[in-house]
Amino acid sequence: MTEQQRKVRKKKKLTPLGRFIVNLFLVALTAFVGAVIGYSVIGHGKPMDVLKPSMWMNLFSTIKDLLLSKEA
Secondary structure, rough: OHHHHHHHHOOOOOOOHHHHHHHHHHHOOOHHHHHHHHHHOOOOOOHHHHHHHHHHHHHHHHHHHHHHHOOO
């Protein structure tokens, strides 16, 4: 194998920052898909209601109320 063929076969690798950004994107995508599936299949809601801020405010207030009621 000649030197020129070795250069052609050399694969490009991502930098650590590039890998971090790709992993961060994949985690966010997985969380979004999980929320859509969970809300629509388990919760029997409309899939795109996950994007509404009012749904998240309701969720956080419910969790806060549950946590505060256990402390008392």
